Amino acid sequence: MKTTRIVIAGGGFAGLYAAMHFNKRLARRADVEVTLISRENFILFTPMLHEVAAGDLYPGDIVNPLRRILRHMKFIDADVQAVDLNARRIHCIASVADRELEFEFDHLLLTLGSETNFFNMDGVRDWSVTMKSLSDAALLRNRMVALLEEASLQNDEASRRQLLTFVTAGGGFSGTETTGAVNDFVRETVRYYPQLREELIRVVVVHPGNFILPELGEELGRYAERKLRERKVEVIKGPRVANYDGVVVTLSDGTSIPAATLIWTAGVKPSP
Ligand SMILES: Cc1cc2nc3c(=O)[nH]c(=O)nc-3n(C[C@H](O)[C@H](O)[C@H](O)COP(=O)(O)OP(=O)(O)OC[C@H]3O[C@@H](n4cnc5c(N)ncnc54)[C@H](O)[C@@H]3O)c2cc1C
Known part of the structure; x- marks a missing residue:
């Protein structure tokens, strides 16, 4: 047979x-x-x-x-x-x-499945963190704690703000969920750092479309955006992340965001 x-x-x-x-x-x-x-x-x-x-x-x-x-x-x-x-x-x-x-x-x-697509942006590939695997999640968590520690030792206000700024590129499932998690974690944890204030924290999601979570449609996307804003997340719609050098995130409309962390959830391509 x-x-x-x-x-x-x-x-x-x-x-x-x-x-x-x-x-x-x-x-x-x-x-x-x-x-x-x-x-x-x-x-x-x-x-x-x-x-x-x-x-x-x-x-x-x-x-x-x-x-x-x-x-x-x-x-x-x-x-x-x-x-x-x-x-x-x-x-x-x-x-x-x-x-x-x-x-x-x-x-x-x-x-x-797929792998992360950096669209040939070398700086983004070299400096951003991704969110696809268990080790990515563990690294991001360790990174958030390390940045809080570093900021607590830093006297310069601008440096503290840069260390505590987290930018996510891409407002799909992965980017939106990760942004919410990062925001909750750092705002909750900063309370244990008497040298720091919550007001130093900036969490931003950059999404090129008109509304986040396009997978779920406009109504739910706008609802999610409202919820994120209520939790002090900045939602920037329209421009794309165009460059990152490990210090400053540059958007396609020329905006610069000093940030120690760029979370790249803006694209995938088929597994090679
Ligand atoms: C953080 C995050 C949150 C998400 N949230 C949602 C959500 O809320 N809702 C939703 O619908 N989708 C969500 N997604 C998307 C969802 O995970 C994907 O659409 C889904 O995983 C795709 O399934 P897949 O089987 O095609 O690929 P994958 O799940 O990526 O599976 C591919 C598998 O192939 C294996 N593989 C790859 N290359 C090789 C190789 N060369 N040799 C052997 N094995 C290999 C991989 O290890 C993996 O096990 C999310 C994705 C991420 C990263």
Whole structure:
């Protein structure tokens, strides 16, 4: 009996849901073999990533092991390096021990997601922080605490303000949620720094469209904007972030915002 081999590359939402579907439909079929390959052996619930950055959740709260969800399916923890469509072969490097692996397939589902797009802005790529992975969230949290500490040692008013200014580029899901989390965290935490005042904090989201959260439509986008403004977040609509040198964020309309942190959530491109 010939076995039909289905390979799913990428274990994010798309890959996992496809795998769950196959798991349910094909589990009893001896003539079909489904393999999920992903470079992490867990699914990350990105909509709650900002809560890890804000310290409201632990990293373990927003991940779920793929092997536990897909008990009857073959899972390979590996990084996909290349696909040979003619030979129907996929080449990978195992996530542990760097071992080279190769799999043949009859059908391939590519669900590798996206990676951050810096639109060829070298300064932004070199100096901004991103928000896509668990380590991004942990780094952002550590960074906020470190900046509060640094600002508390600084006497110069302008330097303190620069250290405590957080700019987010992009008002989609990721940018809006992260901005809210950063704002809540720093305003809440500054109370434990007697040398600092809340008024030194500036949290800004820069969004090129007419309203934030375009994924949800105008009404909800404007509602979210009102809520952010009530919490003292500045929402700048229209211009884009055009440059960042680690010290000043420059917008496409020429506005300069001195800021120690630029959070880049303004674009993705398909995984290479
Ligand atoms: C902070 C944040 C908040 C968000 N909030 C929301 C929200 O509230 N609502 C909403 O609808 N969307 C939200 N999104 C968007 C949502 O996360 C994405 O739309 C969704 O993850 C896309 O699913 P995907 O399966 O295509 O890609 P991904 O979820 O990115 O999955 C791709 C998978 O492939 C793996 N992979 C990539 N390259 C390789 C390789 N070479 N080899 C092996 N494995 C590889 C990755 O590790 C990952 O597991 C948010 C995103 C972020 C970053």
